[in-house]
Amino acid sequence: MTRGICILGATGSIGKSTLDVLSRHPETFRVVALTGNQRVQEMLELCKIHQPEQVVMASPDAARQLELLLRDAGLKQIRVESGPEALAGVARMDSVDEVMAAIVGAAGLLPTLAAVEAGKKVYLANKECLVMAGKLFMDRVRARNVVLLPIDSEHNAVFQCFADGRGVRRILLTASGGPFRTWPLERLEGVTPDQACAHPNWVMGRKISVDSATMMNKGLEVIEAHWLFQLPAEQIDVVIHPQSIIHSMVEYVDGSVLAQLGNPDMRTPIAHALAYPERMESGVSSLDLAQAADLQFEQPDLQRFPCLALAFAALRSGGAAATVLNAANEVAVQAFLDEQLPFARIAAVVEDALAELQPAAPDALDAVLAIDHEARVVAGRHLRRHAVSPVV
Numbered sequence: 414m415t416r417g418i419c420i421l422g423a424t425g426s427i428g429k430s431t432l433d434v435l436s437r438h439p440e441t442f443r444v445v446a447l448t449g450n451q452r453v454q455e456m457l458e459l460c461k462i463h464q465p466e467q468v469v470m471a472s473p474d475a476a477r478q479l480e481l482l483l484r485d486a487g488l489k490q491i492r493v494e495s496g497p498e499a500l501a502g503v504a505r506m507d508s509v510d511e512v513m514a515a516i517v518g519a520a521g522l523l524p525t526l527a528a529v530e531a532g533k534k535v536y537l538a539n540k541e542c543l544v545m546a547g548k549l550f551m552d553r554v555r556a557r558n559v560v561l562l563p564i565d566s567e568h569n570a571v572f573q574c575f576a577d578g579r580g581v582r583r584i585l586l587t588a589s590g591g592p593f594r595t596w597p598l599e600r601l602e603g604v605t606p607d608q609a610c611a612h613p614n615w616v617m618g619r620k621i622s623v624d625s626a627t628m629m630n631k632g633l634e635v636i637e638a639h640w641l642f643q644l645p646a647e648q649i650d651v652v653i654h655p656q657s658i659i660h661s662m663v664e665y666v667d668g669s670v671l672a673q674l675g676n677p678d679m680r681t682p683i684a685h686a687l688a689y690p691e692r693m694e695s696g697v698s699s700l701d702l703a704q705a706a707d708l709q710f711e712q713p714d715l716q717r718f719p720c721l722a723l724a725f726a727a728l729r730s731g732g733a734a735a736t737v738l739n740a741a742n743e744v745a746v747q748a749f750l751d752e753q754l755p756f757a758r759i760a761a762v763v764e765d766a767l768a769e770l771q772p773a774a775p776d777a778l779d780a781v782l783a784i785d786h787e788a789r790v791v792a793g794r795h796l797r798r799h800a801v802s803p804v805v
């Protein structure tokens with residue numbers, strides 16, 4: 414019997430890496446459902462290769478276009494739907510056993526929660542889910558007894574080195590430092606979206622690439638690690654390691670430090686999670702340590718990377734600060750990608766939103782969504798103050 418897989422965010426970087434791994438193991442996995450946002454041509458190509466039962470496009474226009482293209486391609490048996498209800502619906506389908514949660518940002522929360530509620534096995538790439546709704550999400554995971562496996566390379570590395578967590582002193586999340594680690598600070602004001610998205614070691618979606626350049630990505634990952642491994646901020650450290658060969662480490666009370674190494678290729682954590690507790694081929698080449706040779710480490714400079722400090726502060730202050738942080742960051746990053754906000758002001762927008770809004774910890778999904786919405790409105794207002802040109 415093959416295992417039925419749904420990929421939320423199939424047209425993205427993680428989605429495509431997942432499909433690459435799955436296609437190496439057709440005897441084990443069956444692609445049941447794929448979702449995307451607007452990229453119709455890319456989804457058409459994926460449908461031709463993987464022949465899912467069902468596709469959901471977030472945008473209704475995209476869904477209509479895709480339906481016509483599928484008909485022309487002789488693939489009219491593939492059902493196409495659109496909208497948020499349908500996104501959650503595919504995650505619950507009876508023929509789906511396991512869900513890869515690889516939508517970027519807060520848009521991934523509801524479909525990923527739907528997978529959890531339906532008791533599916535969940536592979537979590539969408540870290541924003543845990544940042545915006547960590548307690549609620551993990552409570553539901555426990556209540557439904559769901560198997561949740563981390564895809565984020567650092568968390569997958571920690572998971573591989575963590576065993577049952579006994580005797581852990583701290584975890585060390587590694588960070589590449591992104592493309593601007595050594596740039597003079599004054600040059601950061603004028604960087605372009607393409608410069609920010611040119612990550613030295615990983616090819617990723619644009620939002621996470623900008624987050625890596627500001628190191629907000631590492632901040633989100635600190636919060637993600639807090640929820641996944643149930644550790645306080647004091648037991649989570651970040652170390653810059655520009656080569657991205659060590660994907661993270663776990664230190665034990667006896668001084669042992671266990672690390673997971675490999676070439677920087679997301680197919681390794683994806684294959685690890687899909688096969689767990691077995692192992693399977695991922696298509697990733699062997700690590701050549703002699704060629705990697707020089708592994709460097711340094712402390713993150715919080716003046717260069719204020720977003721990392723903001724994320725640590727949000728985790729420490731609790732309440733709904735992480736929900737506000739995530740929403741304000743999404744607004745600021747989108748404005749930067751739209752060339753309406755200078756790169757160096759992303760942190761200021763997030764900081765201003767955090768200073769203005771200090772809601773209590775949300776006790777239900779509606780409360781999370783309301784805080785997320787309010788934080789976007791507040792961040793939008795601060796954005797106008799920090800913007801270079803008038804925001805239309």
Ligand code: NAD
Nearest residue numbers: 422423424425426427449450471516517520538539617618
């Ligand atoms: P991406 O931008 O390449 O892909 C995002 C996917 O989400 C696409 O399929 C897109 O169609 C879909 N999407 C976007 N907005 C949507 C919306 N409003 N409604 C429904 N679908 C929507 O991003 P990515 O790099 O693949 O990252 C996906 C997630 O995985 C992010 O949360 C990211 O932080 C996490 N992640 C990515 C990497 C990586 O190497 N790319 C590594 C670790 C974690």
Ligand code: MG
Nearest residue numbers: 565566567634
């Ligand atoms: Mg990561």
